[in-house]
Amino acid sequence: MDIQNLSTEELQVLEQELAQEYQSFQEQDLKLDLTRGKPSSEQLSLSDELDGILNGNYKNEEGTDTRNYGGIDGIAEMKRLGASILGVAESEILVGGNSSLTLMYQSVLHAYLFGFNGPNSAWNKEDKVKFACPVPGYDRHFSICEAFGIEMVTVPMTENGPDIEALTELVTNDPSVKGIWCVPKFSNPTGIIYSDETVNAIAGLAKIAGPNFKVFWDNAYAVHELVPNTKALANILACAKEQGTEDSILQFTSTSKITHAGSGVAFLGASEKTLASFRSSLGVATIGPDKVNQLRHALLLPNMDALATHMRKHADILKPRFDIVLSTLKEAFEGSTLGSWESPLGGYFVSFDTLPGLAKTVVGMAAQAGVKLTPAGATFPYGKDPEDKNIRIAPSVPNLEEIEQAMKIFVNCVKLASVRQALAG
Amino acid sequence: MDIQNLSTEELQVLEQELAQEYQSFQEQDLKLDLTRGKPSSEQLSLSDELDGILNGNYKNEEGTDTRNYGGIDGIAEMKRLGASILGVAESEILVGGNSSLTLMYQSVLHAYLFGFNGPNSAWNKEDKVKFACPVPGYDRHFSICEAFGIEMVTVPMTENGPDIEALTELVTNDPSVKGIWCVPKFSNPTGIIYSDETVNAIAGLAKIAGPNFKVFWDNAYAVHELVPNTKALANILACAKEQGTEDSILQFTSTSKITHAGSGVAFLGASEKTLASFRSSLGVATIGPDKVNQLRHALLLPNMDALATHMRKHADILKPRFDIVLSTLKEAFEGSTLGSWESPLGGYFVSFDTLPGLAKTVVGMAAQAGVKLTPAGATFPYGKDPEDKNIRIAPSVPNLEEIEQAMKIFVNCVKLASVRQALAG
Numbered sequence: 001m002d003i004q005n006l007s008t009e010e011l012q013v014l015e016q017e018l019a020q021e022y023q024s025f026q027e028q029d030l031k032l033d034l035t036r037g038k039p040s041s042e043q044l045s046l047s048d049e050l051d052g053i054l055n056g057n058y059k060n061e062e063g064t065d066t067r068n069y070g071g072i073d074g075i076a077e078m079k080r081l082g083a084s085i086l087g088v089a090e091s092e093i094l095v096g097g098n099s100s101l102t103l104m105y106q107s108v109l110h111a112y113l114f115g116f117n118g119p120n121s122a123w124n125k126e127d128k129v130k131f132a133c134p135v136p137g138y139d140r141h142f143s144i145c146e147a148f149g150i151e152m153v154t155v156p157m158t159e160n161g162p163d164i165e166a167l168t169e170l171v172t173n174d175p176s177v178k179g180i181w182c183v184p185k186f187s188n189p190t191g192i193i194y195s196d197e198t199v200n201a202i203a204g205l206a207k208i209a210g211p212n213f214k215v216f217w218d219n220a221y222a223v224h225e226l227v228p229n230t231k232a233l234a235n236i237l238a239c240a241k242e243q244g245t246e247d248s249i250l251q252f253t254s255t256s257k258i259t260h261a262g263s264g265v266a267f268l269g270a271s272e273k274t275l276a277s278f279r280s281s282l283g284v285a286t287i288g289p290d291k292v293n294q295l296r297h298a299l300l301l302p303n304m305d306a307l308a309t310h311m312r313k314h315a316d317i318l319k320p321r322f323d324i325v326l327s328t329l330k331e332a333f334e335g336s337t338l339g340s341w342e343s344p345l346g347g348y349f350v351s352f353d354t355l356p357g358l359a360k361t362v363v364g365m366a367a368q369a370g371v372k373l374t375p376a377g378a379t380f381p382y383g384k385d386p387e388d389k390n391i392r393i394a395p396s397v398p399n400l401e402e403i404e405q406a407m408k409i410f411v412n413c414v415k416l417a418s419v420r421q422a423l424a425g
Numbered sequence: 426m427d428i429q430n431l432s433t434e435e436l437q438v439l440e441q442e443l444a445q446e447y448q449s450f451q452e453q454d455l456k457l458d459l460t461r462g463k464p465s466s467e468q469l470s471l472s473d474e475l476d477g478i479l480n481g482n483y484k485n486e487e488g489t490d491t492r493n494y495g496g497i498d499g500i501a502e503m504k505r506l507g508a509s510i511l512g513v514a515e516s517e518i519l520v521g522g523n524s525s526l527t528l529m530y531q532s533v534l535h536a537y538l539f540g541f542n543g544p545n546s547a548w549n550k551e552d553k554v555k556f557a558c559p560v561p562g563y564d565r566h567f568s569i570c571e572a573f574g575i576e577m578v579t580v581p582m583t584e585n586g587p588d589i590e591a592l593t594e595l596v597t598n599d600p601s602v603k604g605i606w607c608v609p610k611f612s613n614p615t616g617i618i619y620s621d622e623t624v625n626a627i628a629g630l631a632k633i634a635g636p637n638f639k640v641f642w643d644n645a646y647a648v649h650e651l652v653p654n655t656k657a658l659a660n661i662l663a664c665a666k667e668q669g670t671e672d673s674i675l676q677f678t679s680t681s682k683i684t685h686a687g688s689g690v691a692f693l694g695a696s697e698k699t700l701a702s703f704r705s706s707l708g709v710a711t712i713g714p715d716k717v718n719q720l721r722h723a724l725l726l727p728n729m730d731a732l733a734t735h736m737r738k739h740a741d742i743l744k745p746r747f748d749i750v751l752s753t754l755k756e757a758f759e760g761s762t763l764g765s766w767e768s769p770l771g772g773y774f775v776s777f778d779t780l781p782g783l784a785k786t787v788v789g790m791a792a793q794a795g796v797k798l799t800p801a802g803a804t805f806p807y808g809k810d811p812e813d814k815n816i817r818i819a820p821s822v823p824n825l826e827e828i829e830q831a832m833k834i835f836v837n838c839v840k841l842a843s844v845r846q847a848l849a850g
Contacts, residue, residue, distance in 0.1 A: 052479075098522065262491065284569055
């Protein structure tokens with residue numbers, strides 16, 4: 001469909017057809033939801049043996065009674081697993097509670113209020129603190145910046161990750177830029193994997209930006225392939241060590257989208273020096289992580305092979321959902337100017353760009369037809385997509401039939417909004 | 426034993442006897458530990474059915490799938506239990522993760538950086554922020570103040586709680602005092618229960634100190650009786666409502682010393698307004714609490730009767746331990762000037778005061794004889810006991826024989842240090 005070449009009359013006919021179709025969707029009184037990047041019940045059930053898995057034995061391999069207080073780093077088994085996932089040494093990992101977001105928040109708090117290089121390095125000593133935010137990105141990252149009054153400066157995403165030229169220029173010209181948020185693998189929401197060159201460039205940013213610059217590397221989808229043998233992500237800590245910037249890297253991941261989303265285990269990977277500094281404030285804020293839950297996870301996922309086997313079961317459930325989304329988009333928009341998107345090989349999202357100025361309209365129209373989409377703008381800092389074009393589609397929760405139905409409506413809304421825009425313009 | 430009336434010669438004889446006994450302890454190469462206020466393995470085992478208790482059903486009474494994300498307040502069953510423990514409405518409770526300390530930390534952070542009454546009420550807008558700290562008290566409370574640069578001003582504890590006259594005077598004369606730490610029931614470490622008058626006075630402090638003053642009411646031992654039917658603690662939120670100061674009260678408790686210490690469930694009780702403000706920053710810091718673990722706890726402890734039955738089993742294990750400590754102290758020091766202590770009816774500690782200037786010496790001597798005690802000074806802000814006399818004894822972990830042995834050594838050390846002080850003085 002290429003509406004640019006249509007006459008006004010042809011557009012009017014098309015508008016009527018699409019509007020009629022739209023009305024028929026409205027009459028069906030549907031309730032479909034493509035908003036949340038969370039696992040479905042079927043996926044959660046893959047880990048249901050977690051409860052009861054201990055079989056009365058609460059001691060870990062080192063003989064630690066996991067039931068009691070203490071052990072801020074987490075248990076050895078889970079340190080090993082986290083170190084393997086993030087590609088760091090066991091001395092470079094800390095195993096937390098059920099939320100990697102909490103580790104990110106505490107890390108920003110630590111940098112802001114206490115400083116990774118002593119009190120004088122705390123960001124709140126600066127007149128102004130800014131973060132580079134590749135867009136589209138993850139709204140919960142942006143919320144942390146907003147909470148701490150950190151100004152967000154956007155950097156465009158490419159198919160290889162953040163635009164490195166733009167990013168380097170930003171960090172070079174503005175010394176108040178103290179951090180960057182990255183989802184380097186199956187990026188939220190575009191689904192791309194950062195190229196080796198991009199990883200290496202980000203690993204070295206602290207050479208320009210100085211020792212108080214931190215990379216918040218949220219590797220949330222580290223093992224979340226939809227198809228086997230996707231491109232490996234370069235090891236950012238290794239890249240940083242080669243450039244002498246290893247203390248600037250904070251890697252996060254969790255089992256939230258591996259086991260049970262709300263009761264998983266979170267990890268922080270960083271240099272020994274960075275971890276030591278972080279522990280000094282974390283130790284004030286907690287009596288230690290839930291080691292019993294860590295032990296449960298260690299039994300369910302004793303090594304990377306077990307993890308890979310487990311993740312294939314997730315892929316078996318998720319892949320058909322992504323296939324529907326992608327084949328529907330392809331059928332509707334391939335070769336047209338009305339929409340563009342990436343075809344992710346993992347993660348939880350498909351990121352779709354409408355023509356400029358239409359994202360809010362499409363999301364609103366879809367809602368009226370019973371399809372809930374993530375609010376337009378949510379993938380940008382302050383909820384403001386300057387071109388009003390990005391929409392994040394999250395197909396993990398609905399069943400196949402629901403996704404098919406929801407995507408039909410989505411396509412109709414995009415087309416109808418586009419035609420109306422052409423007619424108005 | 427009353428060494429004041431002994432002649433120098435008599436003291437010398439006594440010193441020799443005690444020194445000989447001390448040496449004999451040293452030769453036994455013992456390793457005894459009275460430091461940590463944590464449950465013993467036997468106590469932890471009372472809750473071992475937690476793992477597997479769900480029997481495959483991860484849905485709570487409202488049909489919520491506890492495995493997934495979300496629900497910042499926690500599940501209904503646990504809100505009900507927490508509300509009963511703290512004596513608040515179900516709209517006045519938030520159920521957190523495994524650490525009430527984390528809720529306290531996040532509350533102080535919220536007051537310090539974000540403000541319970543909007544950004545202008547944030548403590549970091551003030552030139553100086555101070556906390557009233559009843560002493561002896563809990564070192565982890567003091568650590569939170571230190572982390573945020575909050576100056577701690579001590580208030581003496583009495584057998585009814587903090588000295589209300591001193592506290593009122595402090596708050597009246599110094600408007601920079603913005604908070605107070607309280608462990609109101611079976612206080613850490615003195616074991617006393619705050620009197621109704623004291624609770625009422627603390628509930629009303631915000632009338633003097635203003636709306637940015639907060640009471641951090643750490644009711645860690647709310648249901649931790651050693652004997653049945655101890656005095657009830659007055660309901661501080663109810664007292665505050667009568668005085669119009671309900672927004673100043675933050676109550677904390679947890680199941681850490683009820684179920685498994687490191688993997689329990691924490692609670693925050695506060696007015697609806699205070700909770701709403703707190704949620705605004707907590708929601709940025711977490712994807713929600715571990716609801717699966719909350720559901721496990723709800724099945725183990727479905728109501729207050731079940732909780733009471735469970736706590737009696739703890740008392741059966743703990744009481745004989747406290748009995749040894751208290752009877753040993755009584756036998757050694759009753760009617761003497763060498764030591765004073767409270768006889769707690771619950772909680773985890775016995776607080777012992779030596780003659781002024783001897784606590785560090787006694788703790789050091791005990792360590793040399795194989796008995797580890799909490800560092801002298803730990804019960805005071807900045808680790809400094811101005812009279813160097815308070816020692817916290819935590820008898821929950823060692824077995825009865827070990828406590829008996831440890832207490833013999835403790836008594837010997839107190840006597841020997843006292844006699845040597847008398848000889849030196």
